[in-house]
Amino acid sequence: MADLTYIPEVALQADEAQTVPRPPLLVRFTHWTFTLSFFGLVVSGFAIILSHPHFYWGETGNILTPPLFSLPLPTMLGGPSGWGRSLHFQSAWLAVLSGLLYIVSGVLSKHFRRELMPAASDLSWSSIRNCVADHLHFKRSGLAAEEHYNVLQRLSYLGIVFVVFPFTILSGFAMSPSITSVFPWMVEFFGGHQTARTIHFFLANLLVLFLVVHVAMIVLAGFTSRMMAMITGRPAAPKETR
Amino acid sequence: MSNILGNSISRRKLITTGLAAAAGVAGLATAERVAKSYGLIPPDDGGIWGVGETLTYATQRMLMAHHSMAREFGRSEISKAIPVSGDPPTKGPYPEMLSSGFKGWRLPIDGLVAHPSSFSVDQLKAMPVRSQITHQACEEGWSFIAEWHGVQLSDVLNLVGVSSKAKFVVVYAYDGVWDSLDLADAYHPQTFLTYALNGDDLSASHGAPLRLRVARQLGYKSVKFLSRITLVDSLKNVGDGKGSISPAYGYSWYAGI
Numbered sequence: 001m002a003d004l005t006y007i008p009e010v011a012l013q014a015d016e017a018q019t020v021p022r023p024p025l026l027v028r029f030t031h032w033t034f035t036l037s038f039f040g041l042v043v044s045g046f047a048i049i050l051s052h053p054h055f056y057w058g059e060t061g062n063i064l065t066p067p068l069f070s071l072p073l074p075t076m077l078g079g080p081s082g083w084g085r086s087l088h089f090q091s092a093w094l095a096v097l098s099g100l101l102y103i104v105s106g107v108l109s110k111h112f113r114r115e116l117m118p119a120a121s122d123l124s125w126s127s128i129r130n131c132v133a134d135h136l137h138f139k140r141s142g143l144a145a146e147e148h149y150n151v152l153q154r155l156s157y158l159g160i161v162f163v164v165f166p167f168t169i170l171s172g173f174a175m176s177p178s179i180t181s182v183f184p185w186m187v188e189f190f191g192g193h194q195t196a197r198t199i200h201f202f203l204a205n206l207l208v209l210f211l212v213v214h215v216a217m218i219v220l221a222g223f224t225s226r227m228m229a230m231i232t233g234r235p236a237a238p239k240e241t242r
Numbered sequence: 243m244s245n246i247l248g249n250s251i252s253r254r255k256l257i258t259t260g261l262a263a264a265a266g267v268a269g270l271a272t273a274e275r276v277a278k279s280y281g282l283i284p285p286d287d288g289g290i291w292g293v294g295e296t297l298t299y300a301t302q303r304m305l306m307a308h309h310s311m312a313r314e315f316g317r318s319e320i321s322k323a324i325p326v327s328g329d330p331p332t333k334g335p336y337p338e339m340l341s342s343g344f345k346g347w348r349l350p351i352d353g354l355v356a357h358p359s360s361f362s363v364d365q366l367k368a369m370p371v372r373s374q375i376t377h378q379a380c381e382e383g384w385s386f387i388a389e390w391h392g393v394q395l396s397d398v399l400n401l402v403g404v405s406s407k408a409k410f411v412v413v414y415a416y417d418g419v420w421d422s423l424d425l426a427d428a429y430h431p432q433t434f435l436t437y438a439l440n441g442d443d444l445s446a447s448h449g450a451p452l453r454l455r456v457a458r459q460l461g462y463k464s465v466k467f468l469s470r471i472t473l474v475d476s477l478k479n480v481g482d483g484k485g486s487i488s489p490a491y492g493y494s495w496y497a498g499i
Contacts, residue, residue, distance in 0.1 A: 052383040059315075059377065062384035064323040082492025083291075085381065089499070090294030177379060178302050178458045178498030181310040193377060193385055 021149065022233055027111065030102040031230055033094060038211070040091030045204055047084030049073065055201060059192035068198060092172065099165065115149060116158055122151040138220075160210055164203055171200040281409065281424060285477040285485030286495045299496045303426065306498075312432050312457035315375045320440060321386035328417065328466060330446040336416040336467065344451040349435075353412070353472035356403030363437055363451050369393045374432055380461045381493060390455050392436035396429045399473075408473040412480055413454055416467040421486040422477055422495070423456065423463075432457035435468070460497035462488060 023031070053075060054067040061067065106112045121127065131152045133139075149157070173179045174187040174196035190196040218226045225235045277283050282300035286292070330336060339347050344363060352358040372394050379385040399411070411428040414420045427433055434455040437444055444450040449466025456463045477485045485495040 048383065052380075054384075059319065060321050060385045060387050062321075062325045062380075062386055064325050065321075082381075085499070086291035086294060086492070086494060089298055090291055093294050093297050175379070176499045177312055177377070177460065178306060178310075181312045181458050182305050184313050187313070193379060197383060 021115070021229065022235070023230060024109065024111065025233065026101065026105040026109075028230055028233060030098045030105075033098040034102070037091045037094035037098060038207070040087050041095060042204070042208060044084045044087035044091060048088060049201070051075070051084070055198045056194035057192070057198060058194055061194040092169075096169065099161075103161070112158075116154050116161075118151045118154045122154075127151060156210070160207070164206055164210070168200060168203040168207065171196045171203060175200065281426075284494070284496050285422075285483065286489045291494070295494050295496065298499070302496075302498050303424075306426070306458070309430055310458070312374075312376050315377065315387050317375065317389070319387050320375060320389055324386050324388055324439075324448070325384065326447040327380065327461075330450075331417040331467065334416060339416075340446050340450065347451055349452060349468060349471065351398065351402050351471045351473075353474055354405035354408040355399075355473055356405065357401075359402050361398070366393050366398075366435060366437060366452070369397055372434060374434065374455070374457060376432065376455075376457045378457075378461045378464065381497070389440050390434055390436045391438035391441070392434040392452075392455065394431060395433045395435055395454075396431070398435060399428065404473055407475045409475050410473070410477055410485070412472045412474055412477070413465050413468060414470040414472075415465050416469045419465055419467075419487050420481060421454075421463060421465050421488065422474075422480070427456055427458065430456075430458065456497075458498055460499060462493060463497045 049071065050073060053071040053073040054061070054063075055069055055071075056065065057068045106116075128151055131150055135152065170186060171190060173183070174190050175193060180187045187193055187196055190199055229235050274283075277296075277300055280303075282296075282303050284295050284299040287296045330340065339345075348360040348362050349366075350358070350360040370393065371391060373389055373391045375387060375389045377385060377387050395411070408425070410422045410424060412420065412422040423433070432455070436449075436453050436455045437451060439445075439448050444453055449464075449468075452468040454463075454465045454468060474480060477483060481487065482490065484490070486493075488497075489495055
């Protein structure tokens with residue numbers, strides 16, 4: 001009856017064999033709103049490409065100019081790009097708002113510093129090499145034994161959150177005739193409207209690749225417990241204590 | 243003891259959450275009223291995409307409160323060839339006007355204006371000539387750079403005397419397309435009624451005799467084959483009330499993206 005507040009820690013000690021990161025509420029909430037928006041962005045991005053599956057370099061590009069490359073997809077002129085664009089922007093708003101909430105709360109709560117900034121000692125080549133070797137040998141002890149994220153996870157999460165996403169958003173802005181009328185440097189930075197479009201496509205592919213690896217690692221590390229942790233904040237269904 | 247403490251905390255939490263929710267709802271309602279009065283709500287704000295359309299339009303209108311200018315280019319950057327999307331109308335009065343070289347063609351401007359008027363191409367050409375070398379991107383993703391010559395829409399609007407009640411400029415075309423601009427875009431220095439492209443009179447496929455050019459929006463906003471312009475205070479009773487024919491095809495009214 002007394003000491004109610006101690007029970008979670010008791011549970012934590014009991015669960016030490018299966019140690020799983022316990023994301024705070026805001027991380028969990030934004031993770032799932034972001035998942036939803038990312039799904040919308042990928043589906044609608046694909047729909048937009050279907051109306052013109054050719055990519056160019058420079059400022060302009062169209063059916064009368066040679067493309068940098070074309071995707072082996074059917075061109076659906078005036079096809080699904082209408083709802084595609086609407087879904088893309090609606091999802092982008094959800095993604096940006098979720099992302100801002102995640103970043104602001106992550107900075108204020110020191111989540112990034114504690115959970116994602118690699119320790120200086122982990123940034124040595126040998127340490128990174130060991131971590132890569134553990135992954136390549138599927139050494140579960142090396143991967144799952146830590147309660148905290150390992151150096152490779154930290155570097156890839158930081159890179160995705162603070163490098164790939166910002167440049168994906170920037171290359172998206174670079175394609176907007178109204179945004180570039182206010183901030184011309186956004187498109188000049190990439191060297192042209194079509195270059196920005198092509199880079200936007202490559203960055204989106206990188207994000208999808210990250211998602212595939214991310215889900216694969218979740219499956220390897222224990223799908224149910226990791227999913228429960230990201231939904232409820234606890235590794236598994238909360239145990240009845242006495 | 244701990245139970246009482248727990249209850250009081252949860253009650254306090256409940257009250258704070260309730261207050262926050264009430265404040266949130268009241269804040270949203272106020273935000274909507276303010277946004278409406280400042281013209282930050284697009285005509286196609288309903289339906290499943292309404293939230294995204296409204297956020298995009300309101301944000302960009304605030305960002306572009308001043309007349310931000312679309313990028314302009316040098317003559318050397320003009321695209322060698324310009325693809326065409328949307329063929330000239332083959333029905334109605336257009337084919338005959340085309341074969342007669344648009345002799346009797348006039349552009350009526352009516353609605354909330356002091357002097358409803360109509361203009362021939364020659365009358366428009368006699369007005370101050372403007373030109374711009376701008377980038378035009380299609381909604382599908384392709385783009386080109388071209389030099390457009392014409393008259394600034396604001397010059398024409400000033401001639402006919404726009405009523406202070408007017409909020410939107412509605413344009414109609416011979417191919418059945420209709421669209422509208424808010425006053426921010428209608429009076430923008432790069433919004434033209436164009437009659438020539440890269441130095442030559444507009445060809446039929448590029449929208450002869452007169453084409454709208456809206457430099458800060460996607461290509462479909464630059465309506466071809468203009469037939470009439472009218473000024474209105476609300477888009478509710480124009481067509482299906484969504485400000486443009488585009489939403490019927492899945493495209494948004496505001497194409498600044």
